[in-house]
Amino acid sequence: MKQSKTAIIDIGSNTVRLVLYKEYGSAIEEFRNVKAPLRLRRFLDAESEMNEEGIQLLLEALRNFKEVLDYYEVTEVECTATAAVRQAANRNVIIERVKKETGFQIRLLSGEEEAFYGLSAVLKTMPADRGLTIDIGGGSTEITLFENRELKHSFSFPFGVVSLKEQFITEDRMKPKEQKKMAEYIQAELKKFDWLEEAPEGVIAAIGGSARNLANVQQLKENYPPLGVHGYELTIEALDELRAELSPLSYSELEKVDGLSNERADLILPAIEVFYQLAIHTKAKGLLVSSRGLRDGIMLERTKSGAWKTAEDVKRNGIKRLLTVYGHDAKHHYQMMKLTGNMLRGFEREGIMEVTGKERFIIEQSAALFYLGEYISSSSKSRHTFYLLINSLFDGFTHREKAYISLTASFTNNSTLKQYLEQFDGWFSKDEIQKMREYGSLLKLCFSLNSSKRSIVSDLNVKRKNDHIVITVYCEGSELAERYQSDKQKRHLEKALQKTVEIVFKRIEIN
Numbered sequence: 001m002k003q004s005k006t007a008i009i010d011i012g013s014n015t016v017r018l019v020l021y022k023e024y025g026s027a028i029e030e031f032r033n034v035k036a037p038l039r040l041r042r043f044l045d046a047e048s049e050m051n052e053e054g055i056q057l058l059l060e061a062l063r064n065f066k067e068v069l070d071y072y073e074v075t076e077v078e079c080t081a082t083a084a085v086r087q088a089a090n091r092n093v094i095i096e097r098v099k100k101e102t103g104f105q106i107r108l109l110s111g112e113e114e115a116f117y118g119l120s121a122v123l124k125t126m127p128a129d130r131g132l133t134i135d136i137g138g139g140s141t142e143i144t145l146f147e148n149r150e151l152k153h154s155f156s157f158p159f160g161v162v163s164l165k166e167q168f169i170t171e172d173r174m175k176p177k178e179q180k181k182m183a184e185y186i187q188a189e190l191k192k193f194d195w196l197e198e199a200p201e202g203v204i205a206a207i208g209g210s211a212r213n214l215a216n217v218q219q220l221k222e223n224y225p226p227l228g229v230h231g232y233e234l235t236i237e238a239l240d241e242l243r244a245e246l247s248p249l250s251y252s253e254l255e256k257v258d259g260l261s262n263e264r265a266d267l268i269l270p271a272i273e274v275f276y277q278l279a280i281h282t283k284a285k286g287l288l289v290s291s292r293g294l295r296d297g298i299m300l301e302r303t304k305s306g307a308w309k310t311a312e313d314v315k316r317n318g319i320k321r322l323l324t325v326y327g328h329d330a331k332h333h334y335q336m337m338k339l340t341g342n343m344l345r346g347f348e349r350e351g352i353m354e355v356t357g358k359e360r361f362i363i364e365q366s367a368a369l370f371y372l373g374e375y376i377s378s379s380s381k382s383r384h385t386f387y388l389l390i391n392s393l394f395d396g397f398t399h400r401e402k403a404y405i406s407l408t409a410s411f412t413n414n415s416t417l418k419q420y421l422e423q424f425d426g427w428f429s430k431d432e433i434q435k436m437r438e439y440g441s442l443l444k445l446c447f448s449l450n451s452s453k454r455s456i457v458s459d460l461n462v463k464r465k466n467d468h469i470v471i472t473v474y475c476e477g478s479e480l481a482e483r484y485q486s487d488k489q490k491r492h493l494e495k496a497l498q499k500t501v502e503i504v505f506k507r508i509e510i511n
Contacts, residue, residue: 006302007069007077008295009062009104013041013084013138014162014267015209016058018065019295020074027321028299034068036061037263040084041139041162050088055097062102078298079104082114083139083160111156115142117297122205123149124300125292125318125395126231127311132199134278135207135293136271138162143278145195149309153195159186161210164270173250174269182270186277199282203233206287207294209264210271214242215289216259225423226390227399230291236279239286243272291393311396312361318395319365326372326388333368335455339446340367343471346462352469352497353438362401363439366408370443373410386410386420403427404436411440413492434496441493448485449473457482458508469497472504479505 003022010017020032038061043054062079069077079098085091086108095106109117118135122128129149135142137160144154159167168174168182190196215229218238246254247269254265264271275287307313323333344363347353355363373384389406397405403424411417414437421433428436449457456477463470475482483505490501 005072005074005076006299007074008298009065009077009079010295011040011058011079011081011085011106013082013140013160014039015138016040016061017295018068020068020072021299023299023303024321024324027317027324028296028303029321029325030296032068032072034065036064039138039162041160042166044084044088048087048089050084050090050094055094058094059098059101062098062104066102066104077104078107080107080109080294080298082109082294083111083137083156086110087139087158111140111142112154114140114294115144115154115156116151117294117301118142118207119144119146119151119154119297120301121292121294121297122207122290124308124314125296126205126288126290127314127396127398128205128288129311130200131202131205132196132278132282132284133205133207133290134275136161136210136274137208138267141274143196145199153193153198155193157189159189159274161264161267161270161274164273165267169269172252172266174247179247179269179273182273183277186274187281190278190281196282199284201283201285203286203288204275204279204282204284205290206234206275207290207292209261210268211275211287211289212291213259213261213264213268214239214272214275214287217257218242218259220259225399225403227402228291228391228393229289230393230395231397231399231402232289233286233399234289235286236284237286239272239276239279243276246272292395315361315365315396318397319368321395322372322389322392323368327375328372329453331455332450332453335450335457336367336370336443336446337364339449339457339460340364340443342460343442343446343462346460346471347442350462350464350469352462352464352499359435359439362404362408363443366405366439367443367446369405369409370447371409382410382412382416400427404432408436408440408443411436411444411492414495438493438496441496444489445486445493448489449482451481451485467499469499469501470504471501472506474506474508476508479507 003024006021008019015035015037017035022029038057043051119133122133130147133144139160141157145152168178212229215232251266255262371381373388374381376384394402456475458476459474461472486503494501
């Protein structure tokens with residue numbers, strides 16, 4: 001598929017970042033990320049003017065970004081700025097100098113626009129219908145309330161991790177009194193908005209580097225499977241423990257905490273406090289961490305194609321993105337989906353399997369991704385599929401769903417399934433694991449029925465005769481490869497269902 005390259009420059013209060021994206025139609029994929037932790041907020045003086053040192057650091061970073069853009073031949077660039085420039089009294093001077101000396105035209109985002117793009121990233125990559133989003137920057141914090149997947153309220157609070165640190169922490173270790181004053185200040189700001197009281201008692205979608213860093217720290221503590229941080233649930237209990245463990249530490253001690261970025265070591269405490277106070281204020285169960293944020297929201301808003309009305313839409317778009325990025329065989333994909341649908345309907349009709357609506361959706365997505373890693377190595381396609389899916393960004397799915405799909409879509413036999421399940425100890429019940437085995441075996445049989453990748457199977461029919469299952473396969477062409485592979489692979493389904501499976505091939509004459 002034809003792809004184009006686009007870049008977003010995000011001039012934030014803490015970090016100035018260049019992110020390069022590849023666009024595949026309605027799908028986007030980040031392929032380079034360059035950052036400069038300038039902390040521009042600290043260069044605002046008493047009159048809120050950014051001094052020359054801060055401006056020069058910004059210009060230097062942007063010149064460097066220009067070289068990166070030239071190297072990758074990216075010509076379509078959107079340069080945005082948030083709180084540090086927005087709050088600067090001399091912002092017009094900054095914008096003019098950047099344009100004159102680097103050629104970049106800064107688009108100054110309002111607090112409302114910043115909140116909108118963050119929310120857009122969440123709604124288009126997470127299965128959330130209602131709740132709150134929070135994006136903590138260096139100089140501002142954007143919070144939104146959304147219902148029925150639409151923005152209802154938003155506000156850009158005049159504090160961020162850098163400004164909170166400057167205001168409340170005087171030395172290299174936060175004192176209990178300073179933490180108390182910071183908490184009181186945050187609560188006082190939150191209480192100014194009645195709509196926060198309307199927030200559902202659930203999980204808050206947390207955007208930005210501070211949320212990702214906290215997720216990294218907690219995952220290392222838990223020895224969490226390598227599922228990434230997008231969609232990770234950081235419970236209020238875990239957040240409370242992190243707050244208790246990290247708050248007494250000095251900056252040098254924080255730098256040694258596993259998973260915590262050195263450049264954020266002195267800013268993580270204000271971030272924890274904001275997250276914690278918002279969770280307490282709204283009686284939330286915790287944070288749902290999003291690795292997608294402002295920049296992704298801007299990119300996704302550029303993409304007008306595709307439906308995003310429901311959580312299932314988001315999940316389908318997420319699967320489509322994975323298939324596009326990994327260059328799937330569209331014809332084989334279509335055949336796999338057709339065979340799986342026919343097979344599943346037959347098994348249900350004959351009372352061999354009972355499938356809920358939720359299970360059906362998961363099976364369909366597993367079928368779409370089945371043996372996706374085949375393009376790396378045909379002989380090790382199960383292992384490569386499992387590794388690719390576990391380590392890929394699954395838009396729209398919970399981590400539990402991601403693990404379930406990855407295990408089902410990489411199924412090869414019961415022993416391998418047990419091996420893959422070792423890192424998910426306690427995640428799934430015996431019944432769920434048995435279902436994975438049944439669905440995985442079914443998908444593997446469907447895969448074998450297109451062994452030659454010629455889509456010669458036009459239809460199939462399933463009939464049950466006591467403990468005997470007869471699958472009649474109708475072909476438009478020579479089925480030698482399909483016959484050999486299906487006879488070989490049906491044993492996995494027989495073992496899973498404890499039934500004998502007979503496959504009968506019938507040739508259809510093509511007019």
